[in-house]
Amino acid sequence: xxxxxxxxxxxxxxxxxxxxxxxxxxxxxxxxxxxxxxxxxxxxxxxxxxxxxxxxxxxxxxxxxxxxxxxxxxxxxxxxxxxxxxxxxxxxxxxxxxxxxxxxxxxxxxxxxxxxxxxxxxxxxxxxxxxxxxxxxxxxxxxxxxxxxxxxxxxxxxxxxxxxxxxxxxxxxxxxxxxxxxxxxxxxxxxxxxxxxxxxxxxxxxxxxxxxxxxxxxxxxxxx
Amino acid sequence: xxxxxxxxxxxxxxxxxxxxxxxxxxxxxxxxxxxxxxxxxxxxxxxxxxxxxxxxxxxxxxxxxxxxxxxxxxxxxxxxxxxxxxxxxxxxxxxxxxxxxxxxxxxxxxxxxxxxxxxxxxxxxxxxxxxxxxxxxxxxxxxxxxxxxxxxxxxxxxxxxxxxxxxxxxxxxxxxxxxxxxxxxxxxxxxxxxxxxxxxxxxxxxxxxxxxxxxx
Numbered sequence: 001x002x003x004x005x006x007x008x009x010x011x012x013x014x015x016x017x018x019x020x021x022x023x024x025x026x027x028x029x030x031x032x033x034x035x036x037x038x039x040x041x042x043x044x045x046x047x048x049x050x051x052x053x054x055x056x057x058x059x060x061x062x063x064x065x066x067x068x069x070x071x072x073x074x075x076x077x078x079x080x081x082x083x084x085x086x087x088x089x090x091x092x093x094x095x096x097x098x099x100x101x102x103x104x105x106x107x108x109x110x111x112x113x114x115x116x117x118x119x120x121x122x123x124x125x126x127x128x129x130x131x132x133x134x135x136x137x138x139x140x141x142x143x144x145x146x147x148x149x150x151x152x153x154x155x156x157x158x159x160x161x162x163x164x165x166x167x168x169x170x171x172x173x174x175x176x177x178x179x180x181x182x183x184x185x186x187x188x189x190x191x192x193x194x195x196x197x198x199x200x201x202x203x204x205x206x207x208x209x210x211x212x213x214x215x216x217x218x219x220x221x222x223x224x
Numbered sequence: 225x226x227x228x229x230x231x232x233x234x235x236x237x238x239x240x241x242x243x244x245x246x247x248x249x250x251x252x253x254x255x256x257x258x259x260x261x262x263x264x265x266x267x268x269x270x271x272x273x274x275x276x277x278x279x280x281x282x283x284x285x286x287x288x289x290x291x292x293x294x295x296x297x298x299x300x301x302x303x304x305x306x307x308x309x310x311x312x313x314x315x316x317x318x319x320x321x322x323x324x325x326x327x328x329x330x331x332x333x334x335x336x337x338x339x340x341x342x343x344x345x346x347x348x349x350x351x352x353x354x355x356x357x358x359x360x361x362x363x364x365x366x367x368x369x370x371x372x373x374x375x376x377x378x379x380x381x382x383x384x385x386x387x388x389x390x391x392x393x394x395x396x397x398x399x400x401x402x403x404x405x406x407x408x409x410x411x412x413x414x415x416x417x418x419x420x421x422x423x424x425x426x427x428x429x430x431x432x433x434x435x436x437x438x439x440x
Contacts (some may be wrong), residue, residue, distance in 0.1 A: 007333050014331040018316075025318045085314035089324075089373075091280060092303045092313075093331040219300065 008101075011094040015102025019077075020109070028080070029073025029110065037069040037118040041125050050127025058128050059187035063180055065118060067147065070111050074151035075168050077103045078159035087159075096218040100156060104214070107148040115140060128191070135190040142203035143183035149210035150175045156214075156221055178206055228293045230256035230380045230411040232277060237286035239272050246272040249286060252429060256380070256411035259403070261422045264431030270415035271310060273431070274385045277413065278308045292380050304332065307374035309367075310385035317359035321350055321369055324358060325376055332377050344372040347405065349398045363390035371399065375406055382412040388421055400424065 023030060044061065051057050081087040090099050119140070122128065154172045158164050186199035231254070238249035247269030254260050262270050275281035276288055279302035290297045292305050315324045322341055329337035345354050348368040353361065361369065367390045374382055388399050403424055406412060414421055422428055 010333045011331045014327060018327050018331075021323075022316060022318055084316070085312065086316055088280060088308075088310075088313050089315060089328070092278070092306075092308055093328045095300065095303075098331075 008095065008098045011098035012102045012105065015090075015094060015099060016105045016109070019102065019106035023106075023110070029076070030113065033069040033073055033110075033114050034117055037065055037114060038121065040065055040068075041118070041121055045125040052127040052129060055129075055188045055191040058126055058191065059184045061126065062119070062122055062187060063143070063184050065122065066111070066115065067176070067180065069114050069118065070147070071151065071172075073110060074107045074148065075155045075158075075172070077107055077152060078156045079164055082159045096221065097215060100152065100214055100218040103156075104148060104152045104211075107152050108144060111144045111148050115144065132190045135196045136187070138200055139183060139186040139190065139196055139203070142200055142207065143179060143186075146179040146183075146203050146207040146210065147176070149207050149214065150179055153210055153214050153217065156218065160221070175210075179203065182206070228256075228380045228409070229291075231289070231291040232381065232411065232413070233289040233291075234273075234277075235286050235288075237273075237276060237283045237288055239269070239276065239281065240284045245269075247276070247283075248432060250431065251286075254411060254413065254427075257407065257409045258426040259407065259412045259414065259424055261425035261428045262413065262415045262431060263417060263422065263428055266417075268431040270431060271312070271385050274308070274310060274383045274413070274415050275312075277381075278302060278306050278383050280308075290381065304377070305380050307377070307379035307382040308385075309370035309374040309383070309387060311389060312385075313370050313373070315358045315366075315369060315373075318357065320355050320357050321345065321361070321372075322354045324369070325372060328373060329376055334377060340376055340378075344376045347375065347402055348372045349395075364392055364395050367391055368395065368398070371402060375402075380410060382406060382410055383415075384412065385415045386418075387414055387416065388418060396420070 022028075051061070078087075081090055094102075123131070150172065154168060154175055158167045158171055161167050182199040182202045186196040186203070189196050189199065232252075233254075234250060234252045236249045236251055237247070239246040250269075250273070262273065264270050272281065276283050277290070279299035282299065288299075290302055290305075297305060316327070319327070322345065325341040325344060326337050329340045334340050345351055348371050350365065350368050350372060353365055358366070358369070367388075371384075371387065374384065387403075388396050391399055403412070414425060416422065
């Protein structure tokens with residue numbers, strides 16, 4: 001049986017496909033996330049009507065809905081492996097960095113899938129003004145990468161601990177806050193006619209910093 | 225069959241789980257080819273030693289060395305060369321036997337994953353259950369899957385913790401045949417208290433001490 005030198009790229013790709021197949025079979029996260037997004041947007045729409053001129057409210061509401069819809073699943077990427085006792089299997093087939101990047105890519109894909117459904121629904125139900133698409137999509141992309149990276153790092157760290165649920169909230173709060181603040185500010189700015197360059201740079205820099213921390217941390221995270 | 229020479233060495237290697245002893249300090253040197261059985265009372269540290277050798281657990285003190293050919297492998301890179309089957313090895317219940325093994329082969333970068341999976345499944349007699357989801361397997365079938373997983377990437381070192389666990393008589397015969405084929409030039413280390421498995425070994429190591437439960 002010829003074995004090629006295991007390339008990390010092949011491992012990342014295989015882990016991403018495994019995550020997608022597992023999610024498709026079990027629907028652990030997607031159904032719950034979409035249900036939350038749709039019901040919360042519908043409820044807010046009925047309660048407060050259209051928020052066309054409230055750019056600050058629109059921006060905050062969009063990111064709060066995205067965050068809460070996605071977070072339960074994003075934070076469980078590693079917890080599922082620990083609770084299903086499959087982390088040993090993963091560690092026997094790939095190096096920690098490949099595992100982490102496979103999970104990160106899946107989290108990003110999961111977030112994008114939620115956004116594809118949630119954002120158009122949000123724009124219609126909330127009566128949001130037409131966004132400046134290039135700026136809006138750039139903020140959405142950078143915010144999603146930063147959010148996925150933050151949730152992946154924190155999820156990996158807390159997966160080996162006992163009080164995972166409570167710890168995730170505590171550990172994630174200071175890491176997610178800068179992402180949310182910058183994303184909300186940039187989203188509001190693009191509706192109000194302001195520039196988004198500063199916040200966009202901050203989101204990108206933050207995402208890069210989180211990815212760098214991930215690279216340094218993941219080799220040491222799962223040693224018993 | 226893997227022809228590379230394998231040497232495993234432990235120097236005063238031991239482990240604590242918090243304040244409890246998982247493995248008392250022990251030293252050893254093992255070489256391929258051959259089958260080594262590790263015996264010891266419950267909690268003496270057999271499984272802990274297997275996890276340390278596989279690179280899954282960092283010992284609290286001492287060190288292990290794994291040399292394959294001329295290369296010494298760090299714990300981090302051992303997974304490419306070590307086959308591991310143990311009771312703590314679980315699979316994805318929503319995937320079939322074939323899908324679990326194919327995932328392992330593809331993730332390791334095997335150039336012919338489907339061939340490797342087919343051979344591994346045949347060797348442990350799981351052909352008729354290959355398409356079944358892991359959630360539907362009995363304990364014995366799950367144990368066969370663990371053995372298939374261990375040999376999937378033609379590793380130079382096989383670490384088998386309680387390898388005939390849950391197997392019925394037919395399964396045990398299949399395991400003994402499988403072990404005979406797996407020997408080749410490999411080093412096979414089995415952690416077991418089963419007399420029938422000791423007899424398959426060329427050498428036996430006895431771990432002393434009661435292990436877990438003893439204060440450090």
